[in-house]
Amino acid sequence: MSHPQESPAILPRLRHETRPFHDAVEQNPFNLTLGAGTVTAADTAQFLARMYGFLQPYEAQLHAHAAAFGPAWQLDQRYRAPLILEDLARLGHPVPPPRCPALPPLSTRAQLLGAMYVFEGSTLGGQVIARQLDKAGIAAHAFFTGRAGRTGPLWKAFGEQLTEAAEAGHDDPAAIVASAVHTFQALAKWLNQP
Secondary structure (H helix, E strand, O other): OOOOOOOOOHHHHHHHHHHHHHHHHHOOHHHHHHHHOOOOHHHHHHHHHHHHHHHHHHHHHHHHOHHHOOHHHOHHHOOOHHHHHHHHHHOOOOOOOOOOOOOOOOOOHHHHHHHHHHHHHHHHHHHHHHHHHHHOOOOOOHHHHOOHHHHHHHHHHHHHHHHHHHHOOOOOHHHHHHHHHHHHHHHHHHHHOO
16 A cells, blocks of 8 residues: 655745755855955944845734634744844944845745744854854844844744644645745845845
8 A cells, every 4th residue: 555755844944945045045245254264344234124125024924824823833023124124223233224125925824834944043143143243243143143042942843833723724835835935035136245
């Protein structure tokens, strides 16, 4: 008797299928100067302004669709765009930063979950970046520090909720993965433009 092949669990599938697009985002000018140990406050401000231009409209869509998520998703603890404005003010950067005109589609819960995977995952790397900025003497890193000690537990809770949603059939895993890929692609294009 043959059994239908099950698709892999959502988190390993997301990691595998988005890897090249995640790697492309990591090649942005800010990360390259950070890795080279030559990052400046101006580099940091430019990156944060770009990130705000993408993150704020995404978070606005997430907020607009909050009714599609229950309290277990802890959305109120996941918004980080205001932290970027704090950092930009510390760095003397003019506000408001420009918004990204080419966001991926974010009108369904599956699309929002794909984008959320990208931005929730970025909180983990943000902890490392915050330490690197400290070493460089750049104290404006509220965005990167974000949730501090709650980062790991919030990531774990997100992963559990996402897994449950995908396995219960509430959200199409293929649509979630496609949205994560589109989010990484659009973010890379936005961060890497001159």
